[in-house]
Amino acid sequence: MLARLRRKLIAITMLLVGLVLAGVLGSSLFSSALMQRGIVTDILERALSDGAAAVTVGDSSDKSTAELMLAVVVDVTDDGVIFDRTSFVDNVEDAVVSDVVREALDSPDDSGRATCYPVAWMKAHAAWGWRIAFVDTYLRGATLRAQALSTLTIFLVSMGAVFAISYVLSGWALRPVQRAWEQQRRFVSDASHELKTPLAVILANVQILESEDDLGEEARGWVERTADEARHMRGLVEDLLTLARADEQEATGPTQSHLASVDVTELVSGCALEFDAVAFERGCEISCDLEPRVSASADPERLGRVVRTLLDNATKYADAGSAVSVRVARDGRRAVLSVSNHGETIAPEDLEHLFDRFYRTDDARERQERGGFGLGLAIAKALVEGMGGKIGATSSTDGLTTFTVTLQARSAGGGLAR
Structure with a gap:
């Protein structure tokens, strides 16, 4: 219980800190991306309006903050013929210019990004046809990628530090x-x-x-x-x-030293046979549906007590003339045991506490008739979890109550099922 509580405290701490950290770092990265996109848009708009290939971004009077951006401005006729090109970028190949111009003219949008090149473009109507400006966004994209990588690194390192600190502090607090x-x-x-x-x-x-x-x-x-x-x-x-x-x-902590490969089918069959007479005296019967040779990693004595507890509980609260259904089957890597009976429907608020110690859904007067102290299911839960398994209960509106035990299955050779 304390180990689970400690894990929950660590998980809650890491979740809260992780959400805050992800929000802060994500906002910073998103703000940088918007800023870079705004700069590119500003460059393209100025290049279109001025027809110049060199655009100053920022405060031109302050040389420390002003940035000179180079763009390519192309004038194109309505037929798609390039008749003027203004550029300070000498290494831009004509094929690249032609591809970007063709893609811009084919697009119904006024701006966009080239599919084959790290290029952003923008177009506007002119008297002769179209004016298209585009700028290389590779360096800005590389800057964003580097920032994203550093953000991820900071997040992972921070979460590792939070885990270490929360692990130490949770032990101290508990x-x-x-x-x-x-x-x-x-x-x-x-x-x-x-x-x-x-x-x-x-x-x-x-x-x-x-x-x-x-x-x-x-x-x-x-x-x-x-x-x-x-x-x-x-x-x-x-x-x-x-x-x-x-x-x-x-x-x-759980150990595997006391666990062995147990034939669940054979064990449940023997326990059901023991309770045949008990079920007859209580006015019901036991019906078994047991898949052959279902093995699980368990302690035979503890598992036997769990099965007997569930059978005793099911036959005790079953309607007269009904059948208690016992089923054993393999479900992938798990061995599943279920015990069902028809009786009074267990309320949802009671289902949450069925495995609590000294908890009873019936009143004190009924205890005198049926006996017990409300510890049987609590013991069954402790034994099942001690073997690394899980136990749960469901109850439908028509009175069908089912207890299910899930254990790690064993293969035919005795090893854990894969």
Whole structure:
């Protein structure tokens, strides 16, 4: 949990800083592009109006800021014949001039850019036909490309620095949370261990009392209720210990040492067979659709507990006379287990909390009838995530509720599926 929280903090920080940085750098690059485009347009407009090939851009009185731009001005008849050309650029080939003039005359626009050359052009009507001016934009384009490359470099270096800083600061900020989390986990684990011994003594004493023949009916009822509550408490302690171990594994990070190639089809088939009698007593049945030889990277004991939890939950809340559907299939690189039942529709606000600890959609009175403490699905989620998988639930308006477990599939040779 803490690792996910740290990743979220880093991601949020990088997203916010990245958006601001991208906005600033992008605005600067966009402003430069507009400025360069405005300069080129100004050159072409002055060249057309003055008929001169040398145009001063900027303040001509200030030699430090004024810039002399060279353009090519061509006068063309309506038939496309070039009869005058003014240029201080001696190395402009006639073929280039002819191609640009032809493209400008063919275009319905008054200005544009040549398709085959880094040239911007502009044309205007004249008494003899057309006057066309064009200027080389290669250097300005190269300047923009260089600025774009430097902008990208600055952005990447800055984001790398932000990641490093946010990684260090997030660890520092989460130290109190980590300390509290470890203390809570240690308390739950220690308290659960300490409760096991007195619970064992209570259950042993209760069993001795239940074996007494001269125990009155009223006293026997008290003893039986005490035994039931003690067994419930023992189950709660075992669940808390399981969650404490899952939290410890999550805190240390997932490892592959306890995982092996598990035949999910065979394991689910065995668990479904175990619950046939339970389903019959609860007024429903189990229907299996199991794809053969579906293997996954998992711990067989933990996966077995997850399957039994889902089957117990599905048969407990299924409508009388309905069928609990169990399906195992391979989906690309994943092994997918789904358990579905028809019952009461789970509200969307409850779906978000189904895997929370001690959360129950039914009321306290119903707990007396169906048992449980609201830890089964929380334990299943912790076990699945500890094996690198995912678990989720959906519920439709017609009462179809489906729990889905996704694990990393294994190939027939035992390796991870590619």
